[in-house]
Amino acid sequence: MKLTHLWPVVGIGLIIACNQISHNTLFTRLSLLVNLQPAPPKDSTVRYGVEALKVDTTLFEKPRLVNTLTDPSLIEASGLAPSRTNPGYLWTQEDSGNPNQIQLLTKTGDIAGQYILDGLVNHDWEDIATGPGPVAGKTYIYLAEIGDNNFKYPEKIIYRFPEPSITGKKLPVKEHIAKVDVLRFKLSDGAQNAEAMLLDPIKKDLFILSKGRYSTVYLAPYPQRINQPTLMTRMLTLPFEKVTAAAISGDGSEILIRTYKKLFYYTRQPHESVIDALKREARLIPLADEPQGEAVCWASDGSGYYTTSERTFFSTQKLYFYPRKQ
Incomplete structure (x- = not known):
């Protein structure tokens, strides 16, 4: 009407x-x-015609449906990360309005574990990553409390804790996680909405990518302080509208940044920083037509990548895999 x-x-x-x-x-x-944002600094803005990019089909296959996620406890998957401790499995979390838990998915998209994070509230958990942390040889989960649709939160929070193992346990596992490192950050230009996080597996630096008419990349070098706010530096502005997720491969050599409808791919040279890699023009790679796509991650063995979408009133929630071409 x-x-x-x-x-x-x-x-x-x-x-x-x-x-x-x-x-x-x-x-x-x-x-x-x-949804106004501060004007991007001219000296840090990467400029090229995103709309003119054509999908590069030489690197990865078209999406293959893994499964439809039908479990009622998982309806708004907003992030994906490969399990390092449980190879072949995937971690996921839901965003605002959902329980303070993360879930472990099998290769076929079934729930293998549910882990409640004691004492935490899911204000707006928007992304998840796995990788190294303060103890050498141990894998950690990084959970990003970074969503802020109303620009009201003065800080971004990333929770960090050792990745649980399901070895020898009856599935589905249901456990609690009591000890969590709280990494608190302030952005150099104030409150911003964000849904994407990157963890550099080489240097252990953390990055947050804002969501809006373009995407600003903020950096917090390792080591990040616990329970004390750290100012994240504004490093780069990318010409991507409504960035919803990001991921770096386990060896640090490949980077994915996704929006609702597009997926951008970068390669990173040896000894090159993440920021320098992002300064080059991205390649557009295959992405399924998802109703509200907010998650992407690499397979733990590097054989391809996964995506999924939040469930909507009019659609189901599907998990896709994109194999690397041989």
Whole structure:
């Protein structure tokens, strides 16, 4: 139904609002409505025509359906990460409004484990990663509390804890995780919405990628402080609209950044930083037509990558795999 007859009422309401609140307050509220971001610094903006990119089909196969995720305890998968401790399995988490738990999926997308993070609240968990941490030889899970649709949270939080093993346990495993490192960050230009995180498996640096009309990349070098806010540095601005997930391969040589409808691929040279790799033009690679795609990760053996989408009122939630071409 069209509501054009309400525009005079809306106009009167805006005039009244302007008389009742300051110009700064009004600008802030309008900014939230149109999802404004600070202007990207010219010297850190990567420029090329994203719309002109064609899908490169020489590297990876078209999506293969692994399974439809039908378990009622998992309806809004917002992140994926390969298990290093349990090869072949995948970690996933849900975002705002869902329980404070992460789940372990089998190769066929069935739930093999549910782990409740004691004492934590899922305000908006948006991404998940696995990789090295403070203890050499041990694999950690990094859980990103970084969503902020209303630009109201002064800090981003990444939870870090050792990856659990299911070896010798009856499936599905149901356990609690009590000890979690809390890594707190402030962004150099204030509150931003974000849904994507990168963990560099070589240097153990952490990156957050904002979600908006373009994507700003923020860096927190290793080691990150525990329980004390660290200022993340604004490093780079990418020409991608609505970034929802990101991932780095286990050897650190390949990077994926996804939006709802596109997946961008980078290669990283030996001794090259993540930021320098992202300065090159990305390649567009295959991505399934997902209703609300918010997750991507590499397979633990590097044989390809996975994606999935949140379930919607009109669609199911499917897990896809994209094999690497030989």
